[in-house]
Amino acid sequence: MEDIIEKRVYLARLYDLYGALLTEKQRKAYEMHDLEDLSLSEISQELAITRQGISDQLQRARDRLEELERLLGFASRLDGFERQVRSIESLIDSSPGLSPDFIAVFRTIISGDPRDEGSD
Structure with missing residues (x-):
């Protein structure tokens, strides 16, 4: 099943x-x-x-x-990318000294929200 x-x-x-x-x-x-x-x-x-x-x-x-x-091989590449993102998120979560701005930018990038691109 x-x-x-x-x-x-x-x-x-x-x-x-x-x-x-x-x-x-x-x-x-x-x-x-x-x-x-x-x-x-x-x-x-x-x-x-x-x-x-x-x-x-x-x-x-x-x-x-x-x-x-x-x-x-797009699905397998996407799976690999998602695993890497989870790894990076885990590292960020276990690194308390990181700048909140860095964390916010990273989370924006991985969210894939196009409204946030190029907003400098």
């Missing part, structure tokens, strides 16, 4: 990164099944495609997402 959940979370993350690179049919099938949690029968009725056709599109979408990650 846990493996299934982990796989769905992993594929959802890949979809966030690479979903725009899927075909329209793959994207629609993936969204309806994995994001909206519709059954193959429900999707089949909605799109007027056989259940087997939906299943094929879903498998192609998942295969393509994993292929794109193997080729581009």
Whole structure:
């Protein structure tokens, strides 16, 4: 059960990164099944495609997402970046002598809030 959940979370993350690179049919099938949690029968009725056709599109979408990650590696790079940020945050938290201004600037940078960029 846990493996299934982990796989769905992993594929959802890949979809966030690479979903725009899927075909329209793959994207629609993936969204309806994995994001909206519709059954193959429900999707089949909605799109007027056989259940087997939906299943094929879903498998192609998942295969393509994993292929794109193997080729581009954005998700693994993002994971590495997030680990590094957590490490730096831990160092900051354990360093009481740091300037509050430094800490505020660092937290602004890692928050990724574009409103804070270039506000000097």
